[in-house]
Amino acid sequence: MNISPKRILFAEDNENDVELTLTALNEYHLANEVIVVPDGEEALDYLYYRGKYQSREKGNPALVLLDIKMPKVDGIEVLRRIKSDQQLKMIPAVILTSSREERDLIESYKLGVNAYVVKPVDFHEFINGVKELGLFWIVINEPPPGTVAITKNR
Amino acid sequence: MSNSNILIVEDSATQAEILRRLLMKEGYTVTIAKDGAEGLEYAHKLIPQLILCDINMPVMNGYQLCKAIKTDEAFSGVLVLLLTSLTEPKDIIKGLECEADSFIPKPYDEKYLLACIQHMILNRAQFKKEPVQSATNINYGGQTYAIRAGRMQILNLLLTTYDVATIKNIELTKLQEELKQINMNLEEIVIERTSSLLSEIERRKQIEQVLSDSEETFRTIASSAHDAIIMIDKGGNIFYWNLAAEFIFGWRDEEIHGKNFSILISNESNNEVFDKDHNLIISSDHDHIDGRILELIALKKDGSEFPIEISLSSINLKGQLNAVGIIRDISDRKKAEDKINQLNVELEQRVKDRTEQLEAANKELEAFSYSVSHDLRAPIRHIAGFVELLSNNLKENGQMDDNSQRYLNIITDSAKQMGMLIDDLLSFSRMSRSDMNKTSFDINSLIKEVIHSYEPDVQGRDISWKLNDFPQIYADYSLIRVVLNNLISNAIKFTRTRPQAIIEIGYNEKEDLPDNHILFVKDNGVGFDMNYANKLFLVFQRLHTSSQFEGTGIGLATVARIVQRHGGHVWAEGFPEQGASFYFTLPKQDTKN
Structure with missing residues (x-):
């Protein structure tokens, strides 16, 4: 596959979920450009060049994948901050969560989420779902201007 | 009998007509003349068998006509029957003087009149006047009458007079009988009336007794009632006050009598509505108070206040509108009401508390279901996922390696995590409910x-x-x-x-x-x-x-x-x-x- 990978910011506190998700993304070789953060606070640190991300290279990720239930700052809050910031609001943000709680769905769509994906319990469905998600947003979708694109030799 | 010709001389047309009909029914031929002169004229023309003649008439009276007939040879066979009252001797004398053949007393009996006429016509010959030598002079009432009547005429007159007397006597006896009867009836009426008066008196006595019993009953009821019963006149003045009223208000009957109702009602503690009602009572607008039940703050004689309920009714006594008030001391009831209100407030508070508890419980339940969907799914997904990865790894390598071991650990930890979540959730839910x-x-x-x-x-x-x-x-x-x-x-x-x-x-x-x-x-x-x-x-x-x-x-x-x-x-x-x-x-x- 000759593609131009773009950066994914992936906020997820559970290591097992991180591993499963990265396994799925790796099916299309997208896992290498995923920045994994364990909570919403660190996701915001990344987006705002704070803390240990103070000196990271400029540019927004092509996709933000957010778990909802995370320590300190949850995924909904990160979504709110992204969508209310002129610099960040164009970044496609996708909620990737365990539940289809209606209040979470409503809140996410109100805030302008770009997609809301419920993690399937079945492994194959999970792998397929995340894989297609990655394929669509990273390969098929044209990201907004200002997105970091990394050209890799594969 | 038929074809006997009769001349009626009568000035009253009605009387004449009655006689005519009576006689015509018997088959007589009847002619009517309205006075003596006309009678004489008709008599000349008709030569009747009998002239029935009234006495008092204009122009020529009955006596004059009779005299004219009897002194004229042309009428020798004509009979004259005079209708006379025959109540005074003068009538008899004048009758004899004019030589009338017979007399009928007035008012006449129809049957008697007809019998007399029939008799005279049938026995005409007997009435033929015998020659009279000289007149018999009679002095009566200062006047001299020359009587030339024959014996037959005189006899007839006497008989007729006797008849009249007899009839009168019979009438008198009858009258006497009637009087006696009336007297007897009167006595009966008097007896009846007396007895009805007696029973009326008896009835009145009974009514009086009933009234007095009823009054006693009323007094007993009124004085033994536990509610105060008072009566107020149109001016709001008290004129009746029972025993209970004395107990409730502390005023004795003689103290309160004539005082205004307002003395019983507290001015200070009653609110506007009560004041309005209070005015209503003392102004005795009785038409508007009938059937009303009011709650007021009342005053005892000693000035202490207490709540009352007054039930009002309007009564009409001797044309005067009065009000009756039945008053109950409702202190106990008010206390009970206050207690109920207080209990209600407490109950409301308890409902509020319970609602809050329920809302909290509901929130916990929501959190519980939220966690089930979020947190309990994750370990299941992990177990499913890593079992799959372990299986793939084993297929590829054909043996357990470090990765396989790691997957197994993850699977074990996920199962443990799920067990912990379940335990903690149950414990949390128990803590909230126990x-x-x-x-x-x-x-x-x-x-x-x-x-x-x-x-x-x-x-x-x-x-x-x-x-x-x-x-x-x-x-x-x-x-x-x-x-x-x-x-x-x-x-x-x-x-x-x-x-x-x-x-x-x-x-x-x-x-x-x-x-x-x-x-x-x-x-x-x-x-x-x-x-x-x-x-x-x-x-x-x-x-x-x-x-x-x-x-x-x-x-x-x-x-x-x-x-x-x-x-x-x-x-x-x-x-x-x-x-x-x-x-x-x-x-x-x-x-x-």
């Missing part, structure tokens, strides 16, 4: 017992325990044990990265919380960012990832719930990497629940 059984106990020994229970977990660690001396506390022993378990295990957990853990369990008193014990558990562990302090006590909220510090996010929520159920509250202080302090209060006395 009954509280508060006692006063020594918390010092409980703390030591809890610390002791963690000894196996902290083997090989350097932990310095600092314990205050605690007073007795009043709480549910087993729930407080859960609180201490959670706080102490947290302190042990979050000091894991410290070479020496310092855990202080202490006791405070604060001036602004004088009725509460303040307890705290302080550690020198990893601490937390105060920005997230509000999330600490919420269900399933964690400040650390499971890889940093294991946990379910339920422990502190359980602590908060238990403390709140005791009427206390919780809070936390901390700073990243500089330790954390968890405080909770417990009311010293039983102020809630």
